Amino acid sequence: MSAADSPVVELESLGKTYGSGARAVRAVQDVTISVAPGEVYGFLGPNGAGKSTTIRMLLGLIAPSAGRIRLMGRDLASDPSVLRHVGSLVDGGNFYPFLSGRRNLEVLARTHGGGQERIDSLLDQVGLAKDGRRKVKGYSTGMRQRLGVAAALLNDPDIVILDEPANGLDAAGIQEMRALIRRLAAEEGKSVFLSSHLLHEVQQMCDRVAIISQGVVIRESTIADLLRQDDGLIVEAQPLDTAQSALESRWRCTRNGVALHVQAPRDDAPEIVRRLVGAGVELFGLSAEQRNLEEVFLSMTQPEAANA
């Protein structure tokens, strides 16, 4: 693997425990994930799953109890200056309420030691050019969120970490945010690590996702792999009763409206076709079952809710 392909974010057995002894609470356990250059990576999980704790550890706000964080190939614990390559939006963009949006960005630019020249274009990019001179305390949640994105991009980072970037945005704002995030990755080559509860957005934006539940990553994969139901095929055939009789001796079959759900791996598709044709059934369609991300997410994090 060349340096250009090396992961820009690597979390290795990362853990965070609050308290000690009997009162210890494990917020995050053994999280191991990596983000490739130019990748949009989604971090999904229900409330309290450990997403925010993981993001805070990534940003050096919280010290891990275990494990290692590497950013751009550099160890965060021994070289925290690597965070200069990172832009972040945490907690919906909290700013100095007594300063204007523009002044807030100036404060941050001075703190970073650069980025002053990007302020105007960023305000324009996030749709705050007209409101930049208003005090932040008069901003709506969506406006603060936009300012947060501008702040995250101020130092022209290689890695952008966004905690619930669509929070407080209306439908048009979410669409703009989605376009912006895609552009950051596709045109500017930035790696984006985002957490979100808007699964539809994650499905449309992210290349890969990790699903975290109760502090543990329970699945990391591409969106396509995640949505593919390995053991589910949908058969559209007539008559359906005959089709079911022909298949249920080998596979578990359930009626699903006008189709038949067959619990079988994709590799069994030719055998299914042979059996159906042999039984004189007219086959109209055979496809791998697709679930949406919400169903996958619920089935992994709340099995009882998914079955309801």
Next chain:
Amino acid sequence: MLSVISAEALKFTRHRATWGLVWIWPIGLTLIWLLAIGAELSGAGGEAGGDGRGGPTAAGWIADNVGFWSVPGHTFGRYIIGAFVAVVFAGEYGWNTWKLVVPHRARNTLIAAKYAIAFILMAIGFTLAALLFNLFGWLEDVVTGDSIPAGITAGALLKAHGAGALAALPAVLLTMAYVSLAAILTRSTVAALVIGLVVTTVEQLFFNFAPMFEPYAPSLVSTFYQVLPGYHVANAASVISQGRVVEIPFQSGAFSTSIATSLAMVGAWTFAMVALTFWSFRRQDIN
């Protein structure tokens, strides 16, 4: 580091706490003087021709006119200093803005910049107020017809202002150290302010009233006097501004120490609390 200090300056020169707790000194002083001089000129404040202010000697006149420098070291002045430092250090927790800046700079740099900007702004506020106090004293004498003694030179005035500022310094630094530590540990502006007020008040009360308890616990009271910073702050200020040590009339004999000892004690307390502030912030989880 300079860019971080300039970021802090951008923040706090526009914050109302700076107006209410720092710029209030020169502005308030100006308003009070204008009211006083207005009353005096309208006859309500007594006859023109002298109110006995100042002294017949140049040294007395200078001492009176640089008197503002006693304010920062006074208990009330320290309350105001504590309030400002509480806002500077704990404000970031209230606004939830540490998350914005901590990833981009070493934590030590961020804390050092806060000390720097709090000190710089207060130094500007107090210096402006002290110079205005001096100017108004001169103007008042001119307006009311009081004689200004001969022999007052710019050099002598500057020297007196310098000594006044130096005398205030131990109290200012110690107050900054108390309150900054309280702000970082409690993460609350109000809590830091309350702790600052309580500690400053207790320190002052102990300095004033501990000799009363000396007959009951002589060694304990004596030890506290030597170890706690209250006496040493007063002693250092007294030696710098008036050239004499503070003597505490214990029954077992007068207690006093040299300025070197007092400066070392105040320095040790200040250094220890500042170091603890840096250490605590470095280890702190910012949730």
